[in-house]
Amino acid sequence: MAHAKSRSKKTILRSVLALGLVLGCVNAVKREDFKTCSQSGFCTRNRAYADMAKEDPKWASPFQLNPSSLRLKEGILTGDLFNTQESQQPASSAGLGFELHLLDNDVVRVRVNERDPIHPRYDGVQDTVLIKPYGFATEANIERLQKDDNGILTIQYGPNNRNTVRISSAPFKVEFLVNGVPTVLLNNDGLLRFERLRNKDDGVLGENKLVDQASEEGEGEIETQVEKSPLELKLEENSWEERFKEFTDSKPRGPESFGMDITFSGINHVYGIPEHATSLSLKATRGTGAPYSEPYRLYNLDVFEYEIDNPMALYGSIPFMLGHSKNNTAAVFWMNAAETWIDVEKSATDNNSGLLSWIKGKKPVQAASTKTHWISESGVLDVFVFLGPTQRDIFRQYSSLVGTTVMPQAFSIAYHQCRWNYNTQQDVAEVDAGFDEHDIPYDVLWLDIEHTNGKRYFTWDEAKFPNPADMQQGLANKGRKMVTIIDPHIKMDSGYHVSQQGADLDVYIKNKDGTSNFDGWCWPGSSQWIDFYNPKARDWWASLFKYETYVGSTKSLFTWNDMNEPSVFTGPEITIPKDVIHYGNVEHRNVHNLYGTMFHSATAQGLTERNETNQRPFVLSRAFFAGTQRYGAIWTGDNVASWEHLEIASPMLLTIGLSGVAFSGADVGGFFGNPEPELLTRWYQAGIYYPFFRAHAHLDSKRREPWLFGEPYTSQIREAIRTRYAYLPLWYTLFHEASIDGMPIIRPMFTVFPEDEAVFGMDDQYMVGDALLVKPVVKPGVTQSTVYFAGTEKWFDIKSFSVQQGPGAKEVDSPADRIPVYQRAGTIVPKRERIRRSSKAMENDPFTLVIALDSKGEASGKLYLDDGETFNYQHGDYILREFKVSTGTLSSRSLKPTTEPEASDFMQHKAGLRIERIVVLGLAAPLKQVRVADREIEVGCAQAAQGGHYVCTVKEPRVNIGKDFDLSFV
CATH class of the missing domain: 2.60.40.1760 (glycosyl hydrolase (family 31))
Structure with missing residues (x-):
């Protein structure tokens, strides 16, 4: 009876903790749940050592x-x-x-x-x-x-x-x-x-606890205890067993x-x-x-x-x-x-x-x-x-x-719509129709944990989602995809096929005894965690994504890995204890920061192997480490609908990109809370320049689909999203660059202007590639922004084509319908200006080239194009072009190595897509004539409202995006 009573208290405690995590989300972060350095033994010891040195x-x-x-x-x-200070050596003292x-x-x-x-x-x-x-x-x-x-x-x-x-x-x-x-x-x-x-009774290495002194009578030496300073005492603090709140870390191997x-x-x-x-x-x-x-x-x-x-x-x-x-x-x-x-x-x-x-x-x-x-x-x-x-x-x-960013499917760099949760299949259909009704493009609709049968992953709530395959097909018919959430905690339930298979294969993380399975608490209640360090576990997990195993899934369904830090509601610091054991008798403390990436990797493997259609995977992960970029995208986690969180998103994403993970984003609108219409609109205007562009909201947040706030906000959000779609060719080209040489996609100013000390600490504006300068508006009521224009060349507003001259800070307009975005002189940016309901619907549309001439009358840019879906690009099935303007001529040449095989018929078709418009900025005088070969092309010019330069538009030059050409300006 005593055991049953104890178990009951434990269950109640877990329920309360889990409920608190759901209902308590509206409160600020509970800092007391997370350690400071002074509460971490090894941090305290090493910091004390630094203090002694100082x-x-x-x-x-x-x-x-x-x-x-x-x-x-x-x-x-x-x-x-x-x-040289080690006075006590362990059993083996080989140094x-x-x-x-x-x-x-x-x-x-x-x-x-x-x-x-x-x-x-x-x-x-x-x-x-x-x-x-x-x-x-x-x-x-x-x-x-x-x-x-x-x-x-x-x-x-x-x-x-x-x-x-x-x-x-x-x-x-x-x-x-x-x-x-x-x-x-x-x-x-x-x-x-x-x-x-060392063994626990070996003492503290490197610390002389006893010194030899001569006795007053001169009769040899005696040992005398030396009183230690406060810093010296800290060198021994929490060396072995360590407590934090009600949790104990057994640290069986001691300090290391x-x-x-x-x-x-x-x-x-x-x-x-x-x-x-x-x-x-x-x-x-x-x-x-x-x-x-x-x-x-x-x-x-x-x-x-x-x-x-x-x-x-x-x-x-x-x-x-x-x-x-x-x-x-x-x-x-x-x-x-x-x-x-x-x-x-x-x-x-x-x-x-x-x-x-x-x-x-x-x-x-x-x-x-x-x-x-x-x-x-x-x-x-x-x-x-x-x-x-x-x-x-x-x-x-x-x-x-550590690897480069994996080349994503084309749909994944477009707009994603998510909340916790779209409740039913009918709800999904209505939201999808709402985008069409309001002429707002999107590519992906997401489902959070409530779509499952009692938080059992790889299942559906059949009452709410009776025909998931039909639901996905309905989206696919419009070129759209779906993403469902799958977390690493598995509900303890012998009737749940995933739970039982994991137990039969013995692939769960073990308690510190190394034999019994670790049991923690998460969304499903009592749960176990997959040990992705076990090769058998990874292969088994990947097999769960097969269509015949993940019943109701189709090739247009992709995956969201959440809670993979891992989050454990009843664990120390809301995560898994450090002394639990992984495959190979490895303590979790050694691999904690890699766990989420291992989960991410196994999921990407599953999506890659689930069929024979040669599809690239798309998997979003919350946890990440070096190398995560090889498997998919990440986002900055559960942010808040506040101006402060909108502001901090830029430096967070810039930092993540510098560290190798180019495909990242922040929840547009903020996950927790209810953004006022102005904040939501400004967040969309900033979010279209995140590599990963997704709106997301908490269960308790009010619905906030882009049309729900009425005018003028619906039009302003629509225009922002449409701008993202227009620039998808640029984004896709930048993803290709990141996949080749590890370059960030959004870049701090100092990476593009490495000698300008004024930008070294700047994080309130940034570059998309080397071409676009973006300055988010992160305060309410702002209609004027201070933008720093680096370099000595001109910058062109992407909407009005007005000009700013660098270097220096200038006050520019930032009206409610847009934020300041400028194209840098000397660049050529590819666009698609026929905006349709999804990126898939635009894949055969013509292109526009926007040419911003520098002071020498020169400019350059690139375009990368493949089928947007398969791995065929790895075998040479792609287009990579460089466009250059020099001495009055726009040329297009292939950058594809001659050793690469010829493109397939499909890519030859892509190469035949036409350029329907060329826009030239920065001209001192209007163009008189544009010629390709022996043909004269129609051109129209007008003087920009500001800056004194001319904007000329070349219509239907009758040249193809994937073919060589030379177009002369006179």
Whole structure:
């Protein structure tokens, strides 16, 4: 009876917690549910170590590299690393192994691991994150290798030997120099700390608890206890079992954290390490005047209604940081999927730079720097260093390791309509008809958890959705798709086929005992979680998407992976306990931040394998890590219908894009709450320039389909969405670029104008590719906006064609029906201006080229085109064109390598689609004549309302989008 009573209380507690998560959503985030650094033992210990170093003017790292142990062979330098302060050694005292990998793409990898630990430290992140084995630099790439008498080893590498890595032995330090100037420094401040695995009674490594002193009588030595300082006591805090609120982390292997400082020398702006609701240029967390007192935390968590301007952890984690100055660009990737904290400290001067930087007026000042301190709970120290030299080089190098954005289906970059929940099949039909009635295009309608039979995924509520296949076909007839939600928690129910199959295959995450299945609470109630580290689990999960298994699904149905941090209502910090066990006896603490990506990957595999139609998958994920971009899109989670959340969406998405995940968006309108009409309209106007464009709303939010607020809002939202559809050829071309070289799709201003210091911290405006400048309106009642026009060329308003001249900030109109968007002089943008009900309905429509001439009368742009659906593009079935204007001639040429096979008949048909209009901006005088071959083409010109330039439109030039041509302007 006592057991039954206890079970009843537990069930009631779970029900209350789950209900609170649903009904309590209207409240602000409960910060007390999530740890601060002071509540995290390993963060506290490593931060205390940093404080000790800072307080000691004679501090030097206790780690030393044995110079005689260094060996360089086939691109890998190895050596022995020791902590000279370790007074107590574990059972095996072989020290640490140091490795430096010189990669053939001019990237350097630095690793530190225990030589012979009592338990193997987890080192499997690389098997999931890195896309393939990389090549090593050859002797030809390493021109100079020197070692001096002080044990300092120097290696030059990279293009023209511009890069140097310098390894100091005592104290241990690794410096990366560009053209002789220190740029990235590892352990420069001596904060390397490595908690080696040990038995619980071995004491604390590196801490001298006893000292020897001579007795007063001179009769030998006695041991005397030394009183420890508060900081020294913190070095032992929560080393083993650790409690947070009512939860206990058993930590069976004890403390195993490590930390190290990384300095960006001569660089004052650093970016990256998403996901946080904060500025693009990362704010300081330490030092005088630091805006934050907490480190940035990377630990995937379900933090609904998250606060803005806060370094709290959110749904995703990517430990990639990029630093940029006028003179240098560099980046690091800290490859670790355990909980990680990062301190940032800005320094006005940098004694490591060795050079003076110059500010306006040629006044010499010491270059600024940024010091960062990285702390991870477990695993091995594994960091990649990228020196560019350009940002594009860094994106290419980084993506060569972790992968590029997968080329999406064309429909997925159009407009998505979602809420929790469209209630019935009739509701779906009425919403779909509403878009047609109000002449608003859309491509995808989404269903949240209420479409299932009692939160059992891969099922339908037959009373509400009696004919799901017919429902999907009705959408497909208009070129539209459907997305349903599928989460990683599986309802415990022996009558539920997915639950029972998972139990029979033994593919659920285990409790800390390693034998019983972990049981937590989520939307279905008592649930179990798929262990995607088990290969058997991944293949089984993928098989569930087959049409005969997922009954009611069709080829126009795609997938939304939510709650995959994973979110566990009854777990510590609303997630899964760290000491549960994955396949291979791996503790969850080692792989937490990768769990969502593993789920994402298995789902994408299922959608790819479900049929023989060669379809690309579309899967949206909430949790993410480095490499997520290989599987689909992500979004910024459960935001709020507020102006502040609209404002923070831009820097969040820019940061995520810089970190390798190009396909991202924020819920348009805000998930929680009810946006007033002006806010909703402004959010649509901003959202059409997110790579992933979806409106979404909470269960308790009022319905807000685009036509429900009446005029003028319906017309303003319609015009915004139609603008997105007009620019789909540009978006698709940018996705292709991202899939090739890892370039972000929406780009911070500093990536396009890397020498303009005025834009280094700018995140309230950004670029779409290199062509469009976007300035969202994020305050109510605004009709004038301050826009910074970088560079020395002109910028053309995409609606009125009025001109602004850079550089400098200008006040421009931002009326209620549009936000400021400008096309940059020197660019050519492809469009489709016949807007139909869906992107599929537009796929055979003609094109428009908008040419913005620069001061030399030149411009260029690209267009990528494939079938928008299959993988045939991987076999050469695509069109890639470059358009150029030079010396009065517009030319079109293929950029497709000659080694690629000829396009199929289908793509030859696409190549025959015509260009129906060419719009030329920036002309000093109207065009008199336009000719193609021997034909003269009709042209009409008018002077722009502002700027004094002429806008000329060439109608029906009778040239094809995929064929070579030369069109002359006179």
